[in-house]
Amino acid sequence: MDNRIFLLGLFLFAFGGVNGFPMNDLIEKLPGQPNVTFRQFSGYIDIDGKAGRSLFYYFVEAEKDPMNLPLTIWLTGGPGCGSVGDGFLSVGPFITTANAHGLQRNPYSWIKVTNLLFIDSPIGAGWSYSNTSRDYEVGDDSTNKDLLTFILQWFEKHPNFKSRDLYLGGSSYAGHFIPNFANSLLDYNNNQSNSSKFNIKGLALGNPLLRNKLDTLAVYDFFWSRGMININLHQQILKECNGIDEDNYSNNATKWSEPCQQAMDKAEMAAFIVSSTNVAKARRFDVLRDPCDEKWEDLVLGKEVTKVSFEVDMCIPFRADFYFNIPEVQKAFHGNRTNLGYQWKGCFEKSGLKYSDADKDIDMLPALKKILQQSIPITIFSGDQDAIVPNFGTLNHMNKLAKDMNLNLTKDEAWNHENKGGGWMYSYDNLLNFMTVKGANHHVTFSKPSEALFIFTNIVLNQSQ
Incomplete structure (x- = not known):
């Protein structure tokens, strides 16, 4: 009798989850990973069984007190770049070692202050896929509907985080993804009881595309x-x-x-x-x-590939590409269950993804306005070495948005970090913040991770408290 109870408990632990955690998605340990005390989970959420459409996710607990800290969802842009891979060169817990065969701790990971959920979106990004070819012809609306379906099912797997303070963040084309997603969650709230509402506290957008x-x-x-x-x-x-x-x-x-x-x-x-x-x-x-000198063969041979320029190792994204192609890594992640016929890349070119060009030109200021009207603060941070979405163009958008909403410019001042100039900050009625980041490129979280953590901790989190 005791043995049967033990086996039943073991079965529930492995396949049914314990205390609201899906233990079949638990990552035991990633190859070459240092020992850590926080837990990691990854796997697929099947959002349309008939079409065979699934989104891949990676979830990391905060390194301390995860049950009392907020949840932050991170999406990256492209559109078509994998958020999970982006987590290994930006806000996630690890970055690759110099030879890309292992991992080292990211000292500026946002898990110091929040739990993190990365979602490969849309279909065709990262390890997310569909068995229906037309699902790869996507746009803002279809992507957003999939994300809403995903998060509702994800919370069924992780019910402990359903009522947690929720932050939404991302970079580049996440300037479309995140505002659309936030508004979908807010619309969902309007049709639900208090017990099932999303507790959105703020948005954090890095170099976002807003008015293409x-x-x-x-x-x-x-x-x-x-x-x-x-x-x-x-x-x-x-x-x-x-x-x-x-x-x-x-x-x-x-x-x-x-x-x-x-x-x-x-x-x-x-x-x-x-x-x-x-x-x-x-x-x-x-x-x-200068960009990284890509030498895949050197990494195959176990050699170190780095290129440090103005305090930034420009080869970190390249090494992440290599690491995610290691079979043992994919197995540990519970990823690549479709056995891709091409190499994994942070931003895929061969997945068949066709994103609507017309949607890229959509004006996102109305979406931001709708969020701000519900008193949810938005912080935008922008690297001053970025020529994909230059920061003074984004500043013009912020001035336009503030004017339309009758928001007053309450701060127009330099901000500092570790006794050095961090950039310039504009705040509109302490509800809309725009911060330039000195020396940062198109991905602030990659090129200036310490400053990005400072902004998220001291501006985004503090603002909503």
Whole structure:
């Protein structure tokens, strides 16, 4: 009798979960991982069994007192980049070792102050997939519906976190994902009893794409302001690409005229002194630092691959790509159950994902406005070395949003971190914050992780308390 009870308990522990945790999703230990006291879980949420559509997730407990700290959902952009992989070069608990065969602790992980949930979204990003080909033709609406279905089912697996304070964060195209998701959760709340509402406390967005057409034009203003193109070329772009400003933005997709596109291409190549627009656009990610010299063969041989430039190891994303391709790593993650026919990459190019170009031009200020109207604070942080979504373009959007909502500029001042200048902060009625981050590229959480943790801890969390 005692043996049967023991076996039943073991079965429930392994397959049914204990105290609200799905123990079949528990990660025992990732290859090359240092010993830790916090738990990690990962696996699939089947959001449409008929279509065979599933989203992959990775959940990490806060390193101390996880039962009393908030939950933060992290989504990265692309669209099509995997949030789980992004967690291993930004806010997650680990980064790869120099030879990419193991992991080391991330001293600036946000698990110091919150539990973290990473979701590979949309379908085709990371290890998320569908058995139905049309599911790879996605956009903002379909992505958002999948995320809502996902989180409702995820909370069934992790009920302990359902009523927890909830923060939503992400970078780049998460400027679409996160506001849309937040509004879906708020709409859901309006139709639920108090016991089942999402307790959204704030949003944190890094270098978010908010008004694509204006963010595109801001790239060339950025080049000119930095002396990367001459005034004549800048004036040519202003002349050929005019007709859009903060007050006449529309959701209609804009096709740049041929003279406008030619001037843009010329400016791209002139800015980085290259003969290829593709090479130039890749350099937009960080105009201060040279990219990593990718040597996959060196990593295969166990050699170290690093490139430290202005205090940032630019090869961390490349090494994460390698680590996620190790079979033992995929097994430990409970990932890649479709056995991908191509290498895993942080941002896939071969998954078949086709994201709506028209949706990329949608104005996200109305979505942000709806969130702010419900007194949920939003903090946006933006690296000043980013030429993908330049920060002064985003500042123009914030000024526009504040004006439309009659929010007053209550702070316009430098902010410091560890006795050094961190950047500049603009706060509108202490509800909407915009912070530039000195020396950071398109991913603040990767290039300036200490500053990112400071912003999340001291601005995002404190603001909502």
